[in-house]
Amino acid sequence: MKCILAVDDDTDYLRLFRNFLLQGGYSVQCATSGEEALSILKNSTIHLMITDLNMPKMDGIELAKKALTLTPFMPIILHSGSISPELPLLAEVVGISRVLAKPVNPGAMLDAIRNELREI
Numbered sequence: 001m002k003c004i005l006a007v008d009d010d011t012d013y014l015r016l017f018r019n020f021l022l023q024g025g026y027s028v029q030c031a032t033s034g035e036e037a038l039s040i041l042k043n044s045t046i047h048l049m050i051t052d053l054n055m056p057k058m059d060g061i062e063l064a065k066k067a068l069t070l071t072p073f074m075p076i077i078l079h080s081g082s083i084s085p086e087l088p089l090l091a092e093v094v095g096i097s098r099v100l101a102k103p104v105n106p107g108a109m110l111d112a113i114r115n116e117l118r119e120i
Contacts, residue, residue, distance in 0.1 A: 002117050003027040003044065007037045007051040007063065017050075017104075024110055034058030034066070041070045048116055050109075052102075053080035053087070061094055068095045075116035079104055 004026045008014040014030050021028045029044060031037035034055060040046065049067055053060040064076050078091050081102040091099045098112050 001025070001027045002047040003029060004113070005029050005031065005037060005040055005044075005046045005049040007031045007034070007049065007055070007060070009033060009052065009055040020106060020109075021113075024113070026113070034060075034063035037063055038066055038070065041067055041074075046071065046074060048075045048077070048113060050077045050079065050113075053078055054082065061090065061096075064091075064094050064096050075119070077109075077112055077116065079109075 004021055006014060006017050006021060006028055008017065009032050011032060014032065018028050018030050029040050031040055034057065051060040051063055060078050064078065067074065067076065075097040077098045077100060078096045079100045079102050083099060083101055088099050097116050100109060100112060
């Protein structure tokens with residue numbers, strides 16, 4: 001079973017998102033900060049990370065940079081309620097696989113996850 005790391009500082013959203021991923025048939029670990037996510041990545045086998053962009057202390061872009069130093073080939077999906085025109089290009093330069101808008105369309109998210117996991 002593939003394990004997904006979900007990262008979001010909104011604990012209510014994270015709980016709903018976790019349940020959604022579990023129903024999709026994935027094992028899920030959750031983190032409410034970039035620091036917590038990096039700790040999980042150091043100590044667990046994670047196949048894909050989904051992170052929010054706007055979080056205190058460490059945003060999703062910075063988290064992605066640090067995560068990819070630990071697990072260079074792990075796909076990362078960034079999702080945000082505020083997608084600027086330059087965000088997709090910045091995400092691509094960092095190594096983020098996909099950028100999706102919040103609120104997340106469940107079908108689009110599951111399709112993105114399946115496509116990313118199919119490639120590893």
